[in-house]
Amino acid sequence: MKQIIVIGGGAAGMMAAITAAKAGAEVMLLERQPRVGRKLLATGNGRCNITNKYTKSSNYHGNKPNFVNYALEKFCVDDTVDFFSSIGLVVKFEPSGRAYPYTDQAGSVVDVLRFEMERLGIKVKCDCTVRSMTRKKDFVLDTTEGKLTASAVIVAAGGAASAKLGGTSLGYEILGAFGHEKTKLFASLVQLKTDTAIIRALKGIKTDASVKIVSKRGKVIAESVGEVLFTEYGISGPAIFEVSRNAVGCTAVLDLMQEYSLSTLEQMLTQRKNARPNTTLEEYLTGMLNKRIGQCALKYAGLALSRNAGTLNRDEVERVARSIKSFELAVTGNTGLENAQVTAGGILTEDFDPSTMESKLVKGLYAVGEVLDIDGDCGGYNLQWAWSSGHLAGHLLAKKG
Ligand SMILES: Cc1cc2nc3c(=O)[nH]c(=O)nc-3n(C[C@H](O)[C@H](O)[C@H](O)COP(=O)(O)OP(=O)(O)OC[C@H]3O[C@@H](n4cnc5c(N)ncnc54)[C@H](O)[C@@H]3O)c2cc1C
Incomplete structure (x- = not known):
């Protein structure tokens, strides 16, 4: 069975972990904060605008915004709604196309994701920061909880925006150590x-x-x-x-x-x-x-x-x-980034395969969500990118066996 570590318990990381576990992989998710989904709780003014009916590639920006196309096609807005329905979340759409949990509580989104991770037996380690990562035969992660190894790693560490909700540069550093460069970071949705x-x-x-x-x-x-x-x-x-x-x-x-x-x-x-x-x-x-x-x-x-x-x-x-x-x-x-909802810029997408989210430089290394040089417009598009990219990586990685 494939042993996968997901770095980051945000939207993209939880989706990747769930999808990989559903496809049969043994998954461990590491989150440096005391709980998963801290940023998600603050989204949409506490209501969590999980997606947008009118999502299209022109809602995304970065050096290569078309990078999003494959992931959005493979796991589209309807798939997102079906996925959340399947784990117990009732979703409603507003006339603007924005979708929210029927409860209007972002906590409901985090809860159903947490319950699903629990149901699938995903090992979730909170208060566990990945400080750095190297590769011998397997990936070796130096964490605040000691050394951990995995045959494949999904970096879902998010961007630098909104540090008070968990934004950090650690994801860029971890990927940077494997030769992945980042573009200039700047604040968006600010x-x-x-x-x-x-x-x-x-x-x-x-x-x-x-x-x-x-x-x-x-x-x-x-x-x-x-x-x-x-x-x-x-x-x-x-x-x-x-x-x-x-x-x-x-x-x-x-x-x-x-x-x-x-x-x-x-x-x-x-x-x-x-x-x-x-x-x-x-x-x-x-x-x-x-x-x-x-x-x-x-x-x-x-x-x-x-x-x-x-x-x-x-x-x-x-x-x-x-x-x-x-x-x-x-x-x-x-x-500034401190107050921004989203980081524009990030890890160069041209060094990743858009049809798998796998690094072209290092086999078995994946990156999803905001850590990459992709940022969306306001209106649920950033979370849709997190769900789509997380799903693609988790699904294909587990299938690879
Ligand atoms: C106030 C606010 C409101 C927003 N509202 C919306 C909205 O309504 N709709 C929308 O689409 N988007 C919204 N966004 C943007 C959206 O929340 C993000 O784009 C999305 O959460 C990115 O998902 P992610 O999983 O890539 O990163 P994150 O959600 O940031 O998750 C990354 C996780 O990784 C953890 N982590 C990082 N480094 C490490 C490490 N080294 N070791 C262990 N763990 C680590 C972090 O603690 C964090 O929990 C909002 C953002 C903010 C700040």
Whole structure:
């Protein structure tokens, strides 16, 4: 019987371990934290967005994003849902395509995976960190619990993002010792730092907006619609996470009333000033936009809030409409890997076989999940990659016998 060690008890590692054990291998899973699935518990705001009905290869990034194709085809969204149903998890889809456990509790996902590992007799060692690994005939793992050996190893150690939830560079180091190089790491699905002078008064306010990230050359490189949260350092919230990859150095353009065209907005603003000409600009947009956001937009348009609405000329009304439809903030940075949901960059995928996840440099060595140079968009795509890659490696490795 094949003896396999899986390094990492996150999404990809648990899926790989379960699949390998189901296919007949003897599996040991090593997790450096006191429990498996710690990061999973925090996913989807505690609800765990396990996949997305509309998953396609264009949702993935990295030097070779097509690397995901085979794994996603072999273990697709439907397979993921069937797998979770088979281990007792009821899955629901939201109209956006995002899938969650019916319980809305990420803990349910971790629990069913834990129970399945137990049922299959997988040896799970928590509080066990793999410090390094070498190879003689078998792989020899130097762990905090002593030396362990295995004929094959699946590295599912995740990425460096979100260290407080278990993110670490250990996976890169373990694979690096076998000649695997990594690309530059950077934060994705992360809060953005922007000019704060104009938005300082908006700290803590949430609003729905459409967001475009515009490069220095004026090209729209990402867009999304959803909730934006103003913070002391800039902007956050789901709509910002979605466009955060590569946003540094660009401009975030917020449309604060995306349902209305510029000309409709101009008409509304004109009617508004004509109906109540003696209202000061401080209250001009009250009832139309969040009060503080409205005041901020007027300041952004360069207008003194002490003026009366009736004094606005046509150009000024147009300027107000434009500041609501195109509220621009220069993106000066992001809050870093520490606060990111996902690591962009990672171990070079070209040194792995996409149809098995096995290293092309070292037979019997596999890597799955976020440790590789693959990162997905916001919306369940990162977990789908973890499930698909973990399944592929676990299944084929065990079958190899
Ligand atoms: C706050 C937050 C919310 C998120 N929400 C979503 C979401 O809703 N949907 C989605 O698709 N994605 C989400 N993501 C991203 C997603 O969680 C990750 O992409 C995914 O968990 C990666 O799976 P993985 O198994 O590769 O790595 P991980 O889940 O990070 O698991 C790796 C495991 O390996 C262990 N480990 C590392 N090195 C060693 C070692 N040397 N020895 C032993 N153990 C080791 C770590 O402790 C960890 O438990 C979110 C991420 C964060 C941080």
